[in-house]
Amino acid sequence: MTQRTRFRAHHSTLPLVAAATGGTPSRRPVWFMRQAGRSLPEYRAIRADHGMLESCFDPGLVCEITMQPVRRHDVDAAILFSDIVVPLKAAGVDLDIVAGTGPVIASPIRSTADVEALPRLEPESVGAIAKAVGLLVDELPDEKALIGFAGAPFTLASYLIEGGPSRNYERTKALMHGDPTTWNVLMGRLADITITFLRAQLEAGVDAVQLFDSWAGMLSEADYRQYVAPHSTRVFAEVAEYGVPRIHFGVGTAELLPAMTAAGADVIGVDWRLPLDEAVRRVGPGTAVQGNLDPTLFFAGTEVLDREVRRVVADGDRAIAAGAPGHIFNLGHGVLPGTDPDAITRAVELVHSL
Template sequence: MTSGSFAGMAASSPATGSVTAVPRAAARSQGSATQLPAEHPLVSGLTADSPLLTQYRGGRNTAGEITRPHRRPVWFMRQAGRSLPEYRALREGTTMLDSCLDPKLASEITLQPVRRHDVDAAIFFSDIVIPLRLAGIDVEIQPGVGPVLGTPVRTRADVEALPTLDDAAFAPITEAIGRIVAELGSTPLIGFAGAPFTLAAYMVEGRPSRDHLGPRTMMHADPETWKALASWAAEVSGRFMRAQLMAGASAAQLFDSWAGSLGREDYARHVQAHSAAAFSHVTGLDGTTPEGHRVTAPLIHFGTGTGEILDLMKEAGADVVGVDYRLNLAEATRRVGPETPLQGNIDPALLRADWPVLEAHVREVIAAGSGAAGHVLNLGHGVPPETDPEVLTRVVSLIHEIGNED
């Protein structure tokens, strides 16, 4: 893979910040097609039977046959980021959100960990609040703080004043993905979006929060306003995922950073339906391979601290459930059923432990995940910035070797 041929839209392109006033019904125009394009890597067969997709499919190939991949698949959340010196060099002088919306930068950053670590998937370099920025909302990532909104959304009037996200705003996203999949070949790209609760939580609080008291209060004190806000967030999140899949991503992950702050009843009553609404934008997207096999893009649902609601997250529309480091994968399988593929869940804290400790932990995670229909190794959250990249590369090599040992 080379990046020398990359050229493209600058981060200051009008598409990254434009807002077009269109009726909300018209905003779903992107969702009218249910067929993936013929040149899509899944439909062409390029990624369809990759180790990653086989495991996401429950250990089956596109023909529906139980199969064993040639190696055990692994990728890491936040594998593209501050742990890589090449990332830090590339990002110098550029804000986080601007780098996400520059197709040349976003594509190169997405590809960096695939080249370095030999992981089995790329994860699209983006941020949870990118759909907000694309809709024209004043939001920035403040170093050391996180997403900060110019104006929080706390009343029904605030919700009704929210802009409509125009399909044209996805131009830098689709261009970046086109660049990425052209370089990846048979390695799948995973799309990414924040779940409605997490998006709405940032919007209500206006910045990161430890206990998310604002959105939790709104659910009960003003449930109609909460429903309207979460519905808006579900639409922009779902359409953001859809744009990535239609452009060439082979799977998509809905990431709920803060759902673990909710009790099970609150999640079921006030959140689950909105996550399902986000998934509804990408459920059923399919195509037919040259061999005549129907293929769909697997959908992953991941959250932190969500062990008590894993079954509800699955029921929201996920094919694969991501599990954080707090819950043993054997117990996760008991909660969601052995037919559900799992993703996870190496503890990021152990990346700085002595190698024998880390190796033993990786082997334990693999053993714990063996009862699931499919298992993709990952971390039980993202790569910490201080991680030694060589450790990640060594973990990937170990996982691939263990796959060959079995």
């Protein structure tokens, strides 16, 4: 473990770390998923000349794109610019990120032999990402946290099995239920990849990590607990020694929040469908909450946005009163591409003023 990691992770001037761990932040921390992305003109200018995967493996570009929303919006945390499939690509999986579609896998997993052929991720294969983290640690102001990023095993599995984004996840669920032995081998391999990817970022100096199980909301609670939770639990356990906050997030996961929290989260992300204080009642006291403004409300005008930001802050206060160690203001999912960046800046200013 690096000195840089230990120093930054426990630095008293990081509002996000304080909120995540029951401390007293200097102000309510706020950051947004997909804050470094398509809503920013400076991001679009870079991407006009660089492909998505090219950008994700170029340390200088990763640093610049990650810093853009910090400079523009004064958010309290930067999240490493990356993509869920980056560690798969680094391991050697043949895939591409297609504009307008998302990740597309050249040869989807269909059999036990396909699972056995899945390559392993070596730390040196994500050396560019580790270098980007180092650049960011040096550039970020002392009061800004840096969040590491990885996709959870289930979401990685769904991409690999379906071949890309899916509406119903029929092939994924068929393998999960129809061949649980192969399923668990696959999930174990993907947990290994995720752990290696997160450890590379932690060694380089991130202050927190977020595990995105973007598609877990497609599952019943029983299926999540049986087929998914053991593998996500192992991911969280394998990075616990670094002592940084571990954030867990999925979309449409209101019924899964207790199980997702039990997997090892210090902070549970809540989408816009459930009030933050109700989330605390479901998961119990002792876990910080993150969320949960509906990202579409950035399009509803200043008056509505002001009202809804205040409502989420009030919900966050009630969540803390109900036993959450802290509240990190965020969206219930990611910034939408057409969002006015000035609306994001106004929201951050309002959160900080309350």
